[in-house]
Amino acid sequence: MIELDFIIFIFIIASMLFGFLFLVKTVIEMPEFFIIIQIKKEEK
Known part of the structure; x- marks a missing residue:
């Protein structure tokens, strides 16, 4: 039983x-993802 608990741990x-x-x-x-979003916003 101790071995089973150890495996779960x-x-x-x-x-x-x-x-x-x-x-x-x-x-x-993430920073790359935010940069891509900002570039797309500037294009609009």
Whole structure:
């Protein structure tokens, strides 16, 4: 039973790390997205 809890604990930590990395990746890519929106607004 202890082993099962340990596996679940590792799985939760791995999920959190993956989510955090995805969030960082999104934040890094976002400025380009906002620049594209501003360029489109200026064209109108």
